[in-house]
Amino acid sequence: MIILGIETSCDDTGIALVECDPPSPRLWRAKQKCRILSNVISSQIKIHAPFGGVVPNLAARAHLKNIEPCLKETLKQAGNPKIDLIAVTQGPGLIPALLVGVNFAKALAYNWNLPIIGINHIEGHIYANWLNDSEIEFPVLCLVVSGGHTQLILMKNHGRYELLGETRDDAAGEAFDKVAKLLGLGYPGGPLISKHALEGNASAFDLPRPMINSKDFDFSFSGLKTAVLYKVRHFEVRPQNAEPFQHINDMAASFQQATIDVLVKKTIKAAKQHQPKTIILSGGVAANSELRKQMEKAVKDLEIKFQMPDIKLCTDNGAMIAAVAAYKKKLAPERDQLLFSANANLKLVA
Numbered sequence: 001m002i003i004l005g006i007e008t009s010c011d012d013t014g015i016a017l018v019e020c021d022p023p024s025p026r027l028w029r030a031k032q033k034c035r036i037l038s039n040v041i042s043s044q045i046k047i048h049a050p051f052g053g054v055v056p057n058l059a060a061r062a063h064l065k066n067i068e069p070c071l072k073e074t075l076k077q078a079g080n081p082k083i084d085l086i087a088v089t090q091g092p093g094l095i096p097a098l099l100v101g102v103n104f105a106k107a108l109a110y111n112w113n114l115p116i117i118g119i120n121h122i123e124g125h126i127y128a129n130w131l132n133d134s135e136i137e138f139p140v141l142c143l144v145v146s147g148g149h150t151q152l153i154l155m156k157n158h159g160r161y162e163l164l165g166e167t168r169d170d171a172a173g174e175a176f177d178k179v180a181k182l183l184g185l186g187y188p189g190g191p192l193i194s195k196h197a198l199e200g201n202a203s204a205f206d207l208p209r210p211m212i213n214s215k216d217f218d219f220s221f222s223g224l225k226t227a228v229l230y231k232v233r234h235f236e237v238r239p240q241n242a243e244p245f246q247h248i249n250d251m252a253a254s255f256q257q258a259t260i261d262v263l264v265k266k267t268i269k270a271a272k273q274h275q276p277k278t279i280i281l282s283g284g285v286a287a288n289s290e291l292r293k294q295m296e297k298a299v300k301d302l303e304i305k306f307q308m309p310d311i312k313l314c315t316d317n318g319a320m321i322a323a324v325a326a327y328k329k330k331l332a333p334e335r336d337q338l339l340f341s342a343n344a345n346l347k348l349v350a
């Protein structure tokens with residue numbers, strides 16, 4: 001079965017073709033594999049960088065301009081295969097951006113007379129882990145860390161989720177982006193913080209680890225960001241004058257380590273309580289090499305299998321959306337398939 005995956009929930013236009021084992025979604029099997037045939041991503045970083053964050057209407061306009069060229073390129077790279085199913089991100093995300101993808105996908109489904117399914121973006125991040133070769137055993141503990149979400153989810157089987165905890169304020173990726181802005185590093189912050197952290201001392205600044213010892217599995221990152229702000233204000237770091245950037249590098253490393261400490265400790269605590277067979281990491285922040293390294297090391301001590309997507313599949317892409325569709329047990333009846341709408345607040349767990 002060949003699935004076209006379309007993703008436009010934020011600032012990346014992602015379209016991919018993925019080939020999966022089962023001949024139809026109704027013949028779903030537990031141990032099938034998915035193979036990426038093509039995965040085209042058009043980034044909007046240059047458009048949003050001057051604003052220090054994503055501007056929803058500019059994102060929608062850029063999706064509108066890029067979506068058709070992306071589709072053509074995806075089809076060309078995969079050698080124009082026969083498509084069996086269209087999967088598109090339904091939400092959560094920025095509504096102007098989601099609407100472009102959903103309406104484009106529906107138009108394709110109508111014109112090409114193909115089945116279509118709306119996919120939850122968070123589920124897409126989780127299923128990026130099913131785009132490589134290793135087998136994932138349930139129950140799975142998932143840490144989803146992106147620009148919009150920070151959640152610990154217990155996945156009992158395909159499509160069966162229990163939310164264990166989530167952020168009460170900023171998402172981890174959002175904190176990376178805001179701290180990078182405070183330090184004058186630019187946008188998007190995650191990759192810039194991790195680059196500067198490589199040259200910094202993670203113990204240079206004493207920063208809080210919010211909620212690290214709380215009894216639940218919730219997170220909070222806004223206080224950590226404010227702690228960085230106070231240190232910047234009190235001239236412990238001087239973005240404008242810092243020469244040769246050592247303060248900036250030290251703050252980037254200290255902030256990154258504080259965030260990682262909380263993410264790792266909470267994940268390990270959840271693993272000890274819920275005894276999963278596999279722990280998976282996903283979402284844009286999972287591209288952070290220090291988080292990948294430290295989480296892998298902490299999980300090793302528990303003797304639980306650890307899995308994370310390739311770095312390029314951590315951030316938004318169409319392949320992860322297609323991968324979810326491959327594991328859906330059934331589609332909506334044909335006459336209802338075009339009736340779903342983009343939903344900015346779509347929940348994975350009701």
Ligand code: KG4
Pocket residue numbers: 010145146147148149172173174176177188189190191194283284285286287288289314315316
């Ligand atoms: O999953 P994603 O592409 O979009 C959302 O669903 O939000 O995640 C984007 C987020 C941004 O906040 C970005 O700064 C962060 O992921 N990110 C990183 C890294 N690469 C991207 N954060 C930390 N380290 C990175 N290397």
Ligand code: ZN
Pocket residue numbers: 121125146147283284315316
């Ligand atoms: Zn995402």
